[in-house]
Amino acid sequence: xxxxxxxxxxxxxxxxxxxxxxxxxxxxxxxxxxxxxxxxxxxxxxxxxxxxxxxxxxxxxxxxxxxxxxxxxxxxxxxxxxxxxxxxxxxxxxxxxxxxxxxxxxxxxxxxxxxxx
DNA sequence: GATGTGACGACTG
DNA sequence: CCAGTCGCCACAT
Numbered sequence: 603x604x605x606x607x608x609x610x611x612x613x614x615x616x617x618x619x620x621x622x623x624x625x626x627x628x629x630x631x632x633x634x635x636x637x638x639x640x641x642x643x644x645x646x647x648x649x650x651x652x653x654x655x656x657x658x659x660x661x662x663x664x665x666x667x668x669x670x671x672x673x674x675x676x677x678x679x680x681x682x683x684x685x686x687x688x689x690x691x692x693x694x695x696x697x698x699x700x701x702x703x704x705x706x707x708x709x710x711x712x713x714x715x716x717x718x719x
Numbered sequence: 720g721a722t723g724t725g726a727c728g729a730c731t732g
Numbered sequence: 733c734c735a736g737t738c739g740c741c742a743c744a745t
Contacts, residue, residue: 630727630728631726632727632728640741642740642741643740644728644741645724645725645726645727645728645741645742646727646741646743647727648725648727649741649743651726652725652726667728667729668728672727673726674726679726683726
């Protein structure tokens with residue numbers, strides 16, 4: 603039987619959504635929160651990702667609403683994220699991604715069947 | 720409970 | 733396009 607997504611913890615729901623971001627595309631903290639059924643909880647998304655540490659989730663595909671890398675500029679993790687994105691052909695200019703071009707826009711089937719939150 | 724902290728976001732000048 | 737401000741909400745103290 604299918605597990606009921608609503609009984610997953612909030613952090614788990616967030617990770618589940620992040621895993622759906624396709625290679626070569628990005629999403630934002632605010633949008634991830636919305637897709638996870640947690641509106642106005644953008645900050646909680648970053649918290650959840652940090653706690654998840656690594657866990658095979660494509661955390662590098664998440665940027666802020668302006669398309670900018672949210673990690674401390676110049677930090678090791680900052681460069682790590684840029685490298686991972688460039689490896690997926692995502693173009694980054696001065697720490698910023700052009701959302702017009704790379705923002706993930708889930709199709710209806712994904713919204714209905716993969717994001718039932 | 721009160722208070723401070725954030726990998727945030729919307730607005731404003 | 734910044735930078736500052738304020739609102740927001742989960743967590744740690």
